[in-house]
Amino acid sequence: MSTLEIKNLQVAVSTDEGMKQILRGVDLTIKSGETHAIMGPNGSGKSTLAYSIAGHPKYTITGGSVLLDGVDVLEMRVDERAKAGLFLAMQYPVEVPGVSVSNFLRTAATAIRGEAPKVRTWVGEVKEAMASLNMDPAFAERNVNEGFSGGEKKRHEILQMELLKPKIAILDETDSGLDVDALRIVSEGVNRVKDSHNIGIMLITHYTRILRYIKPDFVHVFAAGRIVEEGGAELAEKLEEKGYAEYVTA
């Protein structure tokens, strides 16, 4: 049983005009087995929340805390956060030229598991995970995200989640860029990992479509750097219908 506690989190980015406050006190607790959907207008700070938890150097924490099972995440290095059990499926996965997917996955698995996976079982494990996400095995020999289509990048993110088996996963718009079939396949992948390892999920999305496959226990409305409303799955339907007008002060 794991718990990610985000308390009054405040985050700024440095701009040419000085520091700009993006997150203005985010409170959210995610437990193993729970799925929390986060929905909110463009630019409201959803990715900022995701990146700040993962430790992207661009963001400055100006207040609040993030605890994983009581341990201060904000004090950890980026790789330590991953080892502690956090995973971020990025909205825009990064291309890493010259580093093959297979080398990358193995290096990551070695780091997370604390020892190199046995070659025999590892190859099978990767093949199986790729097959279940409908990924051509040829991707293993390609460079990380290089030349991948938008949807292929997203599948590759979930492939990593399957192999690294985090405690808490943050999925930042994993559904955008996926065709209807891919959406189902990727969602099934997420559910598979979730069910077999009882992980907690923060699912950032703009659409209710993915929520038909990955059922949220909670829906949070995010606006102007904080959570402004919370509810169950029905809240997502309402948002899809009515938009964010009532939460955004012009």
Add this chain to the structure above:
Amino acid sequence: MVLNSNLLESHTPTSREELWRFTPLAKLRGLHDLEVSLSSRVSLGASVEQPGLSVEIVDASKAPSTSSTNDLVSMRVRELSSKVLIVDIAQNAEIATPIYLTRTVESLDPEVSRTVIHLGANSRATVVVENTGSITLAEEIVITLDSGANLNFVSLQEWESDAVHLGHHHAIIGRDATFTSTVITLGGSLVRLLPTVEYAGPGASAELSGIYFATSGQHLEHRIHVDHNLPHAKSRVNYKGALSGDKARTVWFGDVFIRANAEGTDTYEVNRNLLLSDGARADSVPNLEIETGEIVGAGHASTTGRFDDEQLFYLESRGIPANIARQLVIRGFFLEIVSKLGLPQIEERIMTRIEAELEKASS
């Protein structure tokens, strides 16, 4: 057309001259200095005999240089070399095993060496020049590809840290011939190489790649010159360098010249430099001169920068520690070129050396 001057008169270059202004002349041990005498020695040798391959040493008078490209030091090399190593591949010969030309070293006294490599029509070979040890060397290698020939040429500079090497590799590429050159410069105190190309027939193609890694106090300079002197020839230039440590210094020039008659030219050149620490300096100057618009394409790119933070973050966010993430990125940076050598053992050796340099640099 900086390299190519018929008016070039033999003299001792100074750092006021454009071609020499980046080179620390004082470190050359007189290789450039007309007052200093240089000994002549054929320092390259081939070990294995193969059918279709002949290797011999002849009097320089029997093998005048056919290069149209000039350089003050190359002129001295031609003038002072008494013997020349000739590597000849018979027409239609397909030499399956790589031909290794290995450098022997004797002392740090300045010396000159000349090599001629000739591929007969429709022949095919891989030639690997292996430079190791300590030396003060000025050399010229002239490579001629007759029509339809295909040469994979590799020059490895894995010198000891006190070596000084001025080298000029000039290729003359015949009709429909393909010249692939990979220059790998990791060692040496001062290395200045001039990979230059001219064409002898349409359909000729040159692919010039290279990597270099300079650490503290090293000066590694590469000046590429491609002369599109006739129509329908192709060139691709791709050099990548990394620098780490105080006073690590690299210089890269890519001069591509498309003459008025060179319609149908297809050329692209790129140089990328990765600065791994403060105090290192990389100069990168791509230079494209175009005298005709009737071409397929011409372009260049040059970047010099630090690690891509987004790449490192991505790797680290998957649990990979920062130092290993950096290693992966640098390995990947160079692998793009090294993996195309088609020589697994050399590839492994080069990557191991790069990792050792990296470790040396970060400790």
